[in-house]
Amino acid sequence: MSEQKLLIGAHAPFWHTGDSITKKNLNLIIAALPAAIYGIWMYGMPALRVLTLSVGCAMLWELIMNLIMKRPISIGDASAAFIGLVFGMMLPATAPFWIILVGTFIAIVVGKQIYGGIGCNPFNPVLVAMAMLLLSWKDVIDFNAALVNYDFGFNMFYPLSAVKSFGASAVSNYNLHSLFMGKQAGGIGAVFGIGLLIGGVYLILRGYIKWEISLSFLLGIYITAYLFHIHNPEKYAIPLFHIVTGYTLLGAFFLAPEDSSSPVNLIPKIIYGAGAGVLIVLIRNIGAFVDGTVFAILIMNVANPMFDKIRPKVL
Template structure:
């Protein structure tokens, strides 16, 4: 007859050991679709501002980008099924990011080409969300800028607009006449989005509101934008002090072009940015420094695209900076 043993409660974990028992964890229920929907909501203020300034032209670029991106995503899912489903809203958010960086007068074939490189080459071929090494929308813009630089000219796209401000990209004028370009613009105009830029990547105030929303709902971590701000302002200040006739002030760089768009919506992408706190801050600093170096010492007008791609490449290396494991027995 089998001897019955009295139940013995588990012994408490000894000091210095790591308890790996399953706990009563709380599930938040946040999925990819909800996360991307929040990103779309965050981009909505800048989109509305673009519609206010540019009218139907901006709506055409955004509408075509979303339609082409979703259609290509559905086609890729049909031909090569994967876990990266169209229903996760990733293609919608990527289409918005792409449209924001395109000129207002971008032809339909340029938008379609950009969506192809973004969805098929930049996202699907690498396995979808969570797998691509470089931001798909930024990669697509880089291809378009190298292939059709004339079609990607924001100054030419907005030359017929009647705005009470200098109708040339601030950073382009900076390249031409040096730091004297700064006196041609009012900081209030740059801050409110009254500047020559892409469809919506120059709406600084409205992008800040969207970025603040993402931080509050914890869709992005504050360490990345904070590091970016520190790296950009510090490098811009040092360059300006070294040669004030050539390099503009840090505030001018912060408010011009796609700076705010890059710091809040491009380098904060979950797939291409680090996952640990310290690497996030270092990643932001690196992106800000790279942006200023490209603007200051290259022929590129803005430099956002190439700064983001270079920072993406360094993300896995930065993530090797890991926190020390607490607990365990010292051997």
């Protein structure tokens, strides 16, 4: 209308929570740290080597893919770092360097970038990598073989292998309380139950993960394991044993609620979480694998778009 200086225009709303993907991922990393630090404290340098290499490689693959695909550099959003960290936390401290290199490649490139990067992955990238390792290099992930040279003064036989081979009687060799406090063999960052729980509660309170998924996931495991246990107490372990061993707690708070591969509506979230929990116990108790977390969540990832069709009526 006149020659005056023009103002900056924009569309409503003019407020924002101030939240961002970077902040969210940094919080996820912070929440994962207690468990990771416990692993480093327990295994020392080898564990630190695995975690740093894993985070570094994941970020490097992301950067390389950004450059190849001519996309904006996205390592700043800390998503690759988080994937690297969680992947490292699932490995034994003795994991060779090449398995980390290959694993992070699968996670970042196959699991995430080829679908278009953050938000586009239909599966949890960490679990894609872990599934590949479990199928291709089973021995490397076998905690009994990997941690044979470590002795911390507690039972170093991988608890889930013990119940798989010897039935529920093996549970008596373990103390549930010390299992929860991290006195067990397993992944670097997967054994410290209390640390994972604190991290998970922190994330739930801060609203960074879908708490419905975590809760229904744990309930799904508990109830299914309980049913197995009352059906045959000799053969199947008590439900709490399933909660504190293997990747359960890592899965509940850091793997299953991964944003893009999990549903957003209330009922689908509950079905998804509970379904993953049920599948884990099925795989552990009657399936071929020692721990079912990886495949159970992956299967639910596949079904996720179908679940999310269940949604409330608009207006």
